[in-house]
Amino acid sequence: MRIYRRLSARGSRWKVVAVSSALVVAVGLPIVLLGTSEANTVEPVRPDSVQPVSGALALPRIPWEGGPAYWDNFEKAQAAGWSDPNFFPIVSWFGNFSSDAEVQYDKSLGINTYSGMWEGTPYHLFADNGVFWIGGKLNDSFADDSANWVGRFLDDEVDGRFTPAQGQAHLQGIVDAIPDDGRFKYANFTQMVVSTDLDQRVAQQYVNGYTDVVSVDMYWYSIPYCDWQPYRDAYLEPVQQSNCRTASSYGKIATGLTRQDAVDGHMQPRWQWVENLNGGPSEAPPTNNINPGQLKGAVVSSIINEARGIAYFNQSLGGSCQTVNAFRQSQVTPEFCGNAQVEAVKEVNAQIHGLASVINTQSYEYSFGVELDTMLKSHDGCAYVFAMIDGSSVPGDRTFMLPSSVHGSSAAVLGEGRTLTIDSAGRFRDTFSEEYSYHVYRVKID
Structure with missing residues (x-):
């Protein structure tokens, strides 16, 4: 399939998007032909996630x-x-x-x-x-x-x-x-x-x-x-x-x-x-x-x-x-x-x-649970969890499971004036009211 790309970005250009020629004609958009795609000839390479x-x-x-x-x-x-x-x-x-x-x-x-x-x-x-x-x-x-x-x-x-x-x-x-x-x-x-x-x-x-x-x-x-x-x-x-x-x-x-x-x-x-x-x-x-x-x-x-x-x-x-x-x-x-x-x-x-x-510290590879998108850091004796819902789910409550090396009893929700209780199994729960909601948690590493 020939790929038509709309010129993008700042000024008079627009972001590149790839659509079929039929769709371009249907919506009446300006087009620039850059050539054919060979996307299927090379397999995308994932970074190696197995780290020490x-x-x-x-x-x-x-x-x-x-x-x-x-x-x-x-x-x-x-x-x-x-x-x-x-x-x-x-x-x-x-x-x-x-x-x-x-x-x-x-x-x-x-x-x-x-x-x-x-x-x-x-x-x-x-x-x-x-x-x-x-x-x-x-x-x-x-x-x-x-x-x-x-x-x-x-x-x-x-x-x-x-x-x-x-x-x-x-x-x-x-x-x-x-x-x-x-x-x-x-x-x-x-x-x-x-x-x-x-x-x-x-x-x-x-x-x-x-x-x-x-x-x-x-x-x-x-x-x-x-x-x-x-x-x-x-x-x-x-x-x-x-x-x-x-x-x-x-x-x-x-x-x-x-x-x-x-x-x-x-x-x-x-x-x-x-x-x-x-x-x-x-x-x-x-x-x-x-x-x-x-x-x-x-x-x-x-x-x-x-x-x-x-x-x-x-x-x-x-x-x-x-x-x-x-x-x-x-x-x-x-x-x-x-x-x-x-x-x-x-x-x-x-x-x-x-x-x-x-x-600015190096993140850890860890999954806190389903339907979550998270980043885990440690700094000055605390674990930090940056969290949102993932792109396959809808807003609502989520359960977090802490890694076994974190033994805190409570999670401070930074900037929100809240503290959540962590149960004996290392779990806590919070609500994401919108798809764009986010929370940052700080847990002391005991």
Whole structure:
């Protein structure tokens, strides 16, 4: 079957989605033919989950890139403090600013890094306010020794804008032209690299061949993909249509990216994109904007599934609430239609930063029970459980079974002012009222 892909992402493009030609004609969407898929010729490779037992909980560990120590490989990131266990990268895309007050407002929302920016932005606004730039040299105020310029952004969604051969040549040309200056290389791709519609050899080369940090964007809540008929589940981590427009889908994209990243045996940080409002273009069919609860759930689902950074699509080009800079408009417009979503960004980012020293540890491989999606950490004598429902189930009560190495009698529900009793068998129970609900539990390791 020939695959037609709609051009994606920021600006005038849209996220890559794969549909049949008949469906494209039926809904009247613009198409670009990139070629045929050879997805069935190469079996997707899963990361080896059998890891040595280690750590305070005496459980196997999830494969990872090394956490904060990873940034010691890059002189500029290390010098800028990215190796600090309390640092977690949270990125704004085209979050343009022109004053200290604007940068400080973004910092109050939890933003510490930018990619995409007006070319006239002076470097001192990054340095003076302790925020970071990933990209090229915007203007003459940037110098080789600019400490807050920590990374190079190679390009956006190359997999959706070029044929495979052209895209790989394009990225290689960019990499070859970049000096070895102590800055890491970062690229963002469409969801095609975690789908079966793209030849897996191509997808894995995109993910592993050019970058030190890699990300994928797929805006499940606010683009029409989940409603299309016939629905096509083309992902390495299956996404059922009945649970397509849920927070769990963001986590599945993160897991799919980890699978692709692990193929070469060398892990790198995988970041995840979440829309502030609407991820589609102005000409897209009407869809709902992401709501505040969904936004927070999408972020936490990504982190539970090992996203090592979060990036926000800070524009809304379609839907009922449009803006070219949601953060800035929320700062200056009291009646802005996206204020509730921006407040949600602030809330979930504060939780991430508050738990960064925990999140930045290596996760354990452990299942707490059915119909749960969880991440298990240990830090300073406590076990931490980040939990949501999985993508095959509906909201409601869930039972957790603690690992045998954890003997606490109660679980503190962080940020909620609740404490749950753990029974003698190591079980506790809690409620998830919405598909995007999440809880973080802390249990003292006796």
